[in-house]
Amino acid sequence: MPPSSRRKKPRVVLFAAAVALLATASWLMSMGDSSPPGSAKRQVEFPKSPRTSEWQRIESRRTYQAPSPTQAAEEEIIDQPLRDPLLYALASGPGETRVVIEANALRHSPLGELMIDCLRPQESQEFTRLQERLGIDPLADLDRVAMSGSAVVLTGNFGRLNWEEFEEASDSRAHGDAGTIFQPRSDAGAVAAVWRDELIIFAPEAGAAEEAIDRIEGRLQAEPALAEGESYGEVYGRISVEQLVALMGLEQDELAGRLRSAAKEVDLHVDASGDVAISADIRGPRGSELDDLGRSLAGAISLARLEARRQGEAELAELLDFAGVQRGEGQFTLELALPLELIRRHLQDACGGPVALGLEE
Amino acid sequence: MRAVGHVAGDLLREALSRKWFMALGGVITLGLVLVLFSLRFEVVDGALATTRLFGEDLGGRGEAVELALRAIFEGSAWVVFYGGVTFGIVACSDFGPSLLVPGRIELLLSLPLRRWELLVGTWIGVLMIATLGAVYGAGGLTLILGWKAGVWTIGPVVAAGLASLSFSAIYAAMLAVSLWVRSAALSAAAGFLLFFAGIIAGYRDSILPAFKPGAGREIFRVASGLVPRISSLADDARAIAGSRPVDLQGLAFNVGGLLLFAAAALALATWRFEGRDS
Numbered sequence: 001m002p003p004s005s006r007r008k009k010p011r012v013v014l015f016a017a018a019v020a021l022l023a024t025a026s027w028l029m030s031m032g033d034s035s036p037p038g039s040a041k042r043q044v045e046f047p048k049s050p051r052t053s054e055w056q057r058i059e060s061r062r063t064y065q066a067p068s069p070t071q072a073a074e075e076e077i078i079d080q081p082l083r084d085p086l087l088y089a090l091a092s093g094p095g096e097t098r099v100v101i102e103a104n105a106l107r108h109s110p111l112g113e114l115m116i117d118c119l120r121p122q123e124s125q126e127f128t129r130l131q132e133r134l135g136i137d138p139l140a141d142l143d144r145v146a147m148s149g150s151a152v153v154l155t156g157n158f159g160r161l162n163w164e165e166f167e168e169a170s171d172s173r174a175h176g177d178a179g180t181i182f183q184p185r186s187d188a189g190a191v192a193a194v195w196r197d198e199l200i201i202f203a204p205e206a207g208a209a210e211e212a213i214d215r216i217e218g219r220l221q222a223e224p225a226l227a228e229g230e231s232y233g234e235v236y237g238r239i240s241v242e243q244l245v246a247l248m249g250l251e252q253d254e255l256a257g258r259l260r261s262a263a264k265e266v267d268l269h270v271d272a273s274g275d276v277a278i279s280a281d282i283r284g285p286r287g288s289e290l291d292d293l294g295r296s297l298a299g300a301i302s303l304a305r306l307e308a309r310r311q312g313e314a315e316l317a318e319l320l321d322f323a324g325v326q327r328g329e330g331q332f333t334l335e336l337a338l339p340l341e342l343i344r345r346h347l348q349d350a351c352g353g354p355v356a357l358g359l360e361e
Numbered sequence: 362m363r364a365v366g367h368v369a370g371d372l373l374r375e376a377l378s379r380k381w382f383m384a385l386g387g388v389i390t391l392g393l394v395l396v397l398f399s400l401r402f403e404v405v406d407g408a409l410a411t412t413r414l415f416g417e418d419l420g421g422r423g424e425a426v427e428l429a430l431r432a433i434f435e436g437s438a439w440v441v442f443y444g445g446v447t448f449g450i451v452a453c454s455d456f457g458p459s460l461l462v463p464g465r466i467e468l469l470l471s472l473p474l475r476r477w478e479l480l481v482g483t484w485i486g487v488l489m490i491a492t493l494g495a496v497y498g499a500g501g502l503t504l505i506l507g508w509k510a511g512v513w514t515i516g517p518v519v520a521a522g523l524a525s526l527s528f529s530a531i532y533a534a535m536l537a538v539s540l541w542v543r544s545a546a547l548s549a550a551a552g553f554l555l556f557f558a559g560i561i562a563g564y565r566d567s568i569l570p571a572f573k574p575g576a577g578r579e580i581f582r583v584a585s586g587l588v589p590r591i592s593s594l595a596d597d598a599r600a601i602a603g604s605r606p607v608d609l610q611g612l613a614f615n616v617g618g619l620l621l622f623a624a625a626a627l628a629l630a631t632w633r634f635e636g637r638d639s
Contacts, residue, residue: 014632021625025618026586032593032614033566306567321570 044322044337046279047269050232057105058084058228063198066218067177083224085199086155089212090148090225098148098225099237099268104156106234107139109272110340118351135162146237148225151203151212159197166192179213181206233279235270258296262289275322276338283331294332298325318342364474368482369489372456376490385448385494393501397509430512431603438520438602441499442595445521446556449491449528450535454549456487457539477631484533484627491528495521520598523616530589530619531555533626540633559591589619 050058062082090098106112116139119127131137136158143156163182166172170182175193182192183206193201193209195216203209214220230236239247241263245256263284271277284290301323308317322337376382460466460483469479499521507513531552538551561568565585572578593615600607 011632011635014628014635018625018628018632021621021628022587025589025621025625027618028614028621029562029590029618030586032590032611032618302571305570310567 044275044277044339045271046277046333046335046337047233047236047271048279050229054232058231061086064196064216066216080218083216084228084231085195085216086144086146086153087224087226087228087231088215088222089153089195089199089201090146091151091208091212092223092225093149095240095242095265096149096225097237097239097243098146099235099239100144100146100226100231102143102234103138103145104140104143106272109234110274111272111276111343114340114344114347118347133162135160149208151201151208153202153212154200155198157198158194158200161194161197161200163194175210176213176217176219178217179210181209181213230267232271233269234272235268237268239266239268241265258289258293262286262293275340276343278336278338280334280336281331282334287330290330290332291327294325294327297332297334298327301325364478365482365485368474368479369486372483372486373489376456376486382452382490385452386497389494389498389501392498393505396502397505430506430510431605433506434514434517435599435603437499437502438517438599439595441495441517441521442524442527442598445491445495445498445524446528446531446591448494449487450531450549450552450556453487453490453532454535454552455545456483457536457548458543458545461539461543476634477627480536480627480630480634484529484536484623487532488525488529491532492522492525495524514602514604516602516604520602523594523598523601526616526619527559527589527591527594530623530626531559531591533623533630537626537630537633540630540637555588556591558585558588560595561585561592562588563590563592563594563596565590589622590615594619 061084064085065080065082067080086100090100092098107116136142136156141157141160142154144154146153146155166182169186169189170184170192172180172182175181176195178196180194182194184191190202190204191206191209193203193213195201195213199216201209201212203212211220215222226237230238241259244266245259259282263282265283267281267283269279271279282290282294301320305317305320305323308314308320318339319337319342322335322339324335326333326335460469460479470476496518499517503514503517534555535548535552539545539548542548562585565582568585569578569582572581593611597607597612597615
């Protein structure tokens with residue numbers, strides 16, 4: 001073997017040893033990091049538009065064809081598109097809050113499963129009694145719960161619902177083609193209305209319930225409260241800034257003032273098909289103010305995250321790891337996520353440990 | 362191994378003959394003397410009644426003396442750590458390049474020495490200088506505070522040891538760089554680069570979430586993963602000096618990784634050295 005090859009061989013070994021040592025050093029040092037890299041890097045998919053399954057859901061809900069408002073020739077009636085009755089039942093005035101909760105999808109989501117598992121035997125018995133009294137199983141027969149202004153609308157399969165209690169306490173009358181209004185005899189209590197055994201409306205006064213039925217059946221011309229393309233996620237809707245400020249308990253806060261002046265409304269989407277991902281699109285007429293607000297929020301989240309790490313508040317830091325602000329033209333999107341594992345840990349505490357939850361690993 | 366010891370001993374003698382290493386010793390001694398004569402304590406039943414530094418009241422009356430002196434121990438650990446590493450990078454940057462000066466290197470290679478022994482001996486010699494300086498300063502402070510306040514803790518000395526260990530990894534990389542470019546300035550620049558990268562790497566868990574998911578985040582994750590966690594070690598040194606709880610497992614992983622990083626840099630330096638004609 002020539003001397004140069006003899007010398008090359010140990011050199012190759014030295015180089016390989018250097019690389020191997022560096023790799024081992026890197027692995028060892030990563031073990032000493034406060035949290036293993038990658039643990040907090042799990043990707044959370046934030047809701048941005050309807051997925052294929054959600055488009056299918058939207059299509060399956062186009063069940064009603066409203067008669068032509070002009071009562072004209074039959075061919076014009078055929079031209080009326082099929083519609084989702086719920087989206088018309090909700091009031092759609094400017095600045096009106098309207099939120100839809102996909103109760104059935106939520107119940108079958110990992111979050112819903114955790115919540116159901118959390119029910120203690122005593123609570124389960126109460127739930128069974130309620131089921132017998134109502135005549136329906138809310139976990140199976142209730143599809144959506146929606147709120148608009150002061151009205152609440154439920155959709156689902158209410159054919160077996162026990163109306164006796166309503167009928168005893170109310171005067172019922174038909175309204176429109178398929179609606180029935182239950183007007184309570186006393187002043188107390190909300191007016192209830194049922195439409196085609198698939199939609200129940202609770203409203204503070206009969207007029208609001210009648211209007212909702214009129215909107216569904218096309219007698220009252222109105223745009224749907226939410227476009228079909230906006231109905232994705234397990235919770236979605238539009239919240240007025242005032243309502244948002246009140247919900248967050250920020251009435252007296254400086255942030256509330258800035259929100260009121262810069263933003264007009266907030267589009268909310270919550271996806272609970274895995275980790276709970278919350279996306280809030282904040283829009284407003286004053287682009288520069290909104291941009292400043294977005295920047296401030298992004299900075300505040302970063303600072304809070306660093307502070308949480310510094311203070312050793314691992315759980316808060318973990319939550320803030322998934323928070324962020326995406327800025328766009330005339331709007332910004334605030335994204336927040338609750339990892340399922342974190343919810344599971346909290347529910348375990350609240351529900352008496354993993355055995356009660358039936359979630360042993 | 363005897364050859365390695367001889368090289369290290371020669372380097373130590375060379376360092377001691379340099380004026381600024383003597384000056385370093387003088388500065389540390391001066392600092393200790395200043396602390397000795399300017400810190401005044403009044404300790405009553407294990408509690409600190411008053412503390413005065415240069416005649417100024419430092420507060421903390423009525424506290425347990427261990428707690429009251431925590432800030433002094435922690436502050437001195439940081440000064441020893443960051444000050445020691447910074448001084449080490451500047452003062453030791455020309456040992457590697459001067460080893461390779463034409464004439465001297467030929468002389469060294471004509472001796473019954475293998476090239477790796479020359480490199481490892483130089484590295485150990487520099488590490489000894491760094492450790493001597495750090496332990497002298499921290500040990501002196503421990504003795505002064507122990508004598509004046511009755512608080513005996515080995516914390517500052519352990520912190521000084523951690524500083525020396527951190528410097529050992531930095532110096533191994535500096536030595537490797539000087540085998541590519543025989544320049545004290547570039548060697549020091551490489552040392553400072555690694556030093557600052559190590560400070561950032563220590564906070565990588567806090568910094569990583571600030572990156573958007575994607576290529577930038579992955580590049581930072583991989584690059585920072587290769588660098589010794591200098592700031593984590595500094596934080597641990599401060600915690601040890603202040604008798605605070607330390608994640609010993611994390612510290613062990615960091616120290617182990619640091620030593621392997623130094624070994625990797627020395628292997629790379631030897632690989633380069635073996636490939637040179639002289």
